[in-house]
Amino acid sequence: MEANRQETIKQDYQYCEEIIKHHSKSFYYAFSQLPKAKAQAIFAIYAFCRKADDSVDLIDTKEEQLLAVANLEKELSLFEQGNPIDHPIWRALTDVFERYDLSVEPFYDQLIGQKMDINFAEPKDLSELETYSYYVAGSVGLMLLPVLASKSHQDLTQLAINLGIAMQLTNILRDIGEDFQKIDRVYLPIAELAAENYTKKDLEHKIINANFIRIWEKIAQRAEYLYDDVEEGFRYFDEDSRLPVKLSSAIYRGLLNAVRKNKYDCFTKRNYVTPLEMQRIYRSIK
Structure with missing residues (x-):
């Protein structure tokens, strides 16, 4: 049996x-x-x-x-x-x-x-975007935490949430064009679009200008701040889990650089970390 x-x-x-x-x-x-x-x-x-x-x-x-x-x-x-x-x-x-x-x-x-x-309601500001990101991705960090830090005596709750939020912000920045074209959805905060005078018509025409890049970079730099913050706590994860957590974080962070290398084209190109780049990242953090 x-x-x-x-x-x-x-x-x-x-x-x-x-x-x-x-x-x-x-x-x-x-x-x-x-x-x-x-x-x-x-x-x-x-x-x-x-x-x-x-x-x-x-x-x-x-x-x-x-x-x-x-x-x-x-x-x-x-x-x-x-x-x-x-x-x-x-x-x-x-x-x-x-x-x-x-x-x-x-x-x-x-x-x-x-x-x-x-x-769906378009987020008014970055704070609303991060709240949404908690529910769809920070929650995943909390699900995984008891597996990856099963022996830790530190409270890693916020770290797990921040990593999930950083990854979700990264997903949003990678998928701007796909989200808009396929499901008519804009995750870029209303306040950020207004501040840069960047409109849905601009999204429709796939315009990548200095205004778009400033919006994109503001969110990307917030994600990178969270990735940096999380990195300080990797040592508290179980020894056998540190490398995979570091690796997943570094690969996701690599998506931001993939978009930058493609001159911020989130509309006509699929931005991803290549298997060769994954191996390079793996070697660099091992």
């Missing part, structure tokens, strides 16, 4: 690993460096977050999106009560919660972030 359970859990984790391998090569590259048990835990958490994202991204109407998130919230509530539905992600997460001291609250916060996307 125990052998059957172990085989099922093994397959459940493989299911989760395939999801991260398919959707985020940079995350997979970084976290596959972890010891197997920790890597599996990260893959399971990522699979939940991917499921949350897909409940918004892969569904067309607002009503269906809200229903999908509500259904996921019900599944999470059942999981919290000890009655998880029979699905590889929930079985894997059950095992993760048994092995690590995770809280369910960041998982609920992640779903709040999904609802914020469904009922």
